[in-house]
Every structure is written in C-alpha cells, then in structure tokens.
Amino acid sequence: MSGKFSDVEEIDRAIVTALTADGRLSYTDLAERVGLSVSAVHQRVRRLEQRGVIKGYTARVSYEALDLQLTAFVAIRPFDPSQPDDAPDKLAHLSEIESCYSVAGEDFYMLLVRVASPGELERLLQQIRTAANVTTRTTVVLSTPYEGRPPAVSASSTPE
Amino acid sequence: MSGKFSDVEEIDRAIVTALTADGRLSYTDLAERVGLSVSAVHQRVRRLEQRGVIKGYTARVSYEALDLQLTAFVAIRPFDPSQPDDAPDKLAHLSEIESCYSVAGEDFYMLLVRVASPGELERLLQQIRTAANVTTRTTVVLSTPYEGRPPAVSASSTPE
DNA sequence: TCTGAAAGATGTACGTT
DNA sequence: AACGTACATCTTTCAGA
Numbered sequence: 001m002s003g004k005f006s007d008v009e010e011i012d013r014a015i016v017t018a019l020t021a022d023g024r025l026s027y028t029d030l031a032e033r034v035g036l037s038v039s040a041v042h043q044r045v046r047r048l049e050q051r052g053v054i055k056g057y058t059a060r061v062s063y064e065a066l067d068l069q070l071t072a073f074v075a076i077r078p079f080d081p082s083q084p085d086d087a088p089d090k091l092a093h094l095s096e097i098e099s100c101y102s103v104a105g106e107d108f109y110m111l112l113v114r115v116a117s118p119g120e121l122e123r124l125l126q127q128i129r130t131a132a133n134v135t136t137r138t139t140v141v142l143s144t145p146y147e148g149r150p151p152a153v154s155a156s157s158t159p160e
Numbered sequence: 161m162s163g164k165f166s167d168v169e170e171i172d173r174a175i176v177t178a179l180t181a182d183g184r185l186s187y188t189d190l191a192e193r194v195g196l197s198v199s200a201v202h203q204r205v206r207r208l209e210q211r212g213v214i215k216g217y218t219a220r221v222s223y224e225a226l227d228l229q230l231t232a233f234v235a236i237r238p239f240d241p242s243q244p245d246d247a248p249d250k251l252a253h254l255s256e257i258e259s260c261y262s263v264a265g266e267d268f269y270m271l272l273v274r275v276a277s278p279g280e281l282e283r284l285l286q287q288i289r290t291a292a293n294v295t296t297r298t299t300v301v302l303s304t305p306y307e308g309r310p311p312a313v314s315a316s317s318t319p320e
Numbered sequence: 321t322c323t324g325a326a327a328g329a330t331g332t333a334c335g336t337t
Numbered sequence: 338a339a340c341g342t343a344c345a346t347c348t349t350t351c352a353g354a
Binding site: 036037038039040043044 | 341342
C-alpha cells in the first residue's frame with residue numbers, strides 16, 4: 001500500500017510540489033531547488049515512486065484542442081438496487097468516462113465525462129444506462145474556471 | 161487560443177497519447193514509437209506545447225499519501241443571486257479546491273475539494289460560504305474506482 | 321517538415337564517506 | 338542517507354534536403 005504522509009518529510013514534500021508543478025523537471029533542476037545532490041534527489045524520487053506517493057506522470061492537454069468540447073457530471077443510481085452493484089467495472093471500458101467516484105447521498109456514483117458534442121453525450125448516456133442498468137442525472141459543465149490544480153503539500157509530522 | 165483538434169493529425173495524436181500515458185517519456189523513446197527522427201518529434205512536441213494542445217506536465221500523486229483523505233464535491237449557489245457572480249475568483253485562493261466548474265442546473269458552480277478530515281471539510285465549507293457569499297451542498301466521496309484517465313485521442317479529420 | 325550530426329546537458333550506477 | 342565521479346544516453350540546435 002502507499003505510505004502515509006507522515007512518512008513524507010520536508011524535502012520529499014518539496015520534491016512532490018516541484019514535480020506536480022512541472023512533471024518534466026530534470027533531476028539537476030530538482031536537486032538545485034531542494035538543496036541536495038543529483039544522485040540523492042534521484043534516489044528520493046525513486047523511493048517516492050516505489051512507495052506510490054508519486055503514481056506517475058502525465059501531460060496536461062487541452063480538451064478543446066482534442067475536440068472534447070463537452071464536459072459533464074453524470075450521477076448514477078441502480079435501476080434495481082437489489083442487484084449486485086458493480087457499475088464501475090461495467091463502465092470502465094467507456095473511455096469518455098474520465099473519473100468515477102463512489103459517493104454518499106442519493107446517488108451511488110458520480111462520473112466525470114468528456115465528449116465532442118451533445119449528440120455524443122446522448123449516445124454515451126444510453127451506453128451508461130444499458131451497460132450498468134442505472135438511471136442517470138446529468139449536469140452539463142458550461143465553463144471551467146480552473147481544474148486539476150496541484151494539491152497544497154503542507155507541513156506534517158515526523159518522518160519514520 | 162488553442163488549436164482545434166482538426167489541426168492535430170495522426171502523428172501528433174500518437175505523441176499526445178504517449179505523453180498522457182507517460183509524461184516523462186524521452187524524445188528518443190517518443191521518436192521510436194511514432195516512427196520519426198528525434199529532432200522531428202522534438203519539434204512537434206514544441207509546436208503542440210506552443211499551440212496549447214499540451215498545456216504542461218504533472219506528477220500524479222497519491223492523495224492518501226499526502227494526507228488528503230477526504231474528497232468531496234461541493235455544489236454552490238449565490239446567497240443573493242442579484243449580486244455580481246465572481247465566486248471562482250473569490251475562491252481561487254483556497255488551495256483545497258482542486259477544480260471549479262461552472263454548471264447548468266440548479267447550482268452555479270461545482271467544486272472538487274480535497275482535505276485531510278471531516279473537521280477540515282467543515283472549516284473549508286465555512287470559508288467557501290463567507291468568501292463567496294454562497295450556500296453549499298456537499299457530496300462526500302467514499303471511494304474512487306478510477307480517476308483522471310487519459311482521454312481517448314480518437315481519429316479525426318484532415319491536418320491543416 | 322523531415323533527417324542526421326555534433327556539442328553540451330542529463331540520467332544512472334557505483335563506490336566512498 | 339548523501340555525495341561525487343564516470344560513462345552512457347538524451348536534449349537541443351543547426352545545416353541540408
């Protein structure tokens with residue numbers, strides 16, 4: 001399992017902050033910022049990756065540029081609540097679904113989906129309903145003031 | 161402005177797909193995968209960055225490991241709908257807010273927030289309400305079957 | 321827009337403290 | 338744990354097609 005934050009002390013936090021801000025930072029730059037040698041930083045990054053604190057690296061892309069003009073939240077609940085609930089598995093193959101959260105409240109899951117057009121949203125909702133035997137309640141995103149901001153990696157307790 | 165997807169043709173799509181899967185891929189590896197020379201790939205990546213198709217690179221982190229154990233959706237609407245609505249600006253300084261979406265429907269905005277504990281969520285909700293003069297409706301995330309999956313960069317029309 | 325080459329910068333392993 | 342060295346690899350630029 002991934003380590004607790006209490007295992008992640010000051011320098012590691014600086015490394016994580018730097019890499020969330022720029023995932024392609026060189027070890028040389030990283031070393032300068034945190035005040036360690038290149039090899040020490042390299043070792044720490046490897047440990048952070050192994051411990052699962054850093055899960056990977058990605059390019060952030062413009063969804064508009066990729067012709068995914070429509071973002072929406074889709075709240076779902078089972079059509080028949082007595083049946084086994086494995087909606088996430090049944091929906092995983094739909095690549096338009098970016099995220100799937102199990103939530104408290106009236107709905108069972110909240111999905112974040114991205115499609116090209118209203119027509120594609122309609123088609124996707126039909127697929128979701130039939131694939132997982134659920135009803136859907138959709139909230140269309142009109143604009144995105146901000147999104148995916150890096151977490152504030154704040155101070156914490158002692159290293160191990 | 162960022163380019164339309166119609167400007168992004170096959171090789172660029174392959175590059176974008178590869179970099180969303182691994183944001184730290186070397187140009188050498190990228191070149192091999194897309195079947196171009198290193199310098200050609202390098203040039204294409206630079207153009208994708210300049211055009212805003214690639215907006216940047218980040219490390220994906222484990223929120224649990226960073227002691228952000230509680231994720232929630234916070235739907236907000238103005239307490240007084242007659243006043244000017246600049247909630248996103250007024251909330252931007254709250255680093256616990258990862259994303260802010262303007263949405264259609266009964267609510268005005270949907271926030272995705274991450275905090276350490278229920279106590280911190282309570283404190284954050286108070287801050288949100290007073291900072292933006294809004295009411296909140298919060299949906300707690302119980303678990304996250306999947307999240308932040310890369311978009312399917314599908315086929316598209318002609319390059320420019 | 322591609323290629324190939326050359327120079328400098330960086331990644332990575334390893335031995336030392 | 339961290340450092341410094343050393344070698345392999347990668348990045349970056351440029352001329353040429």
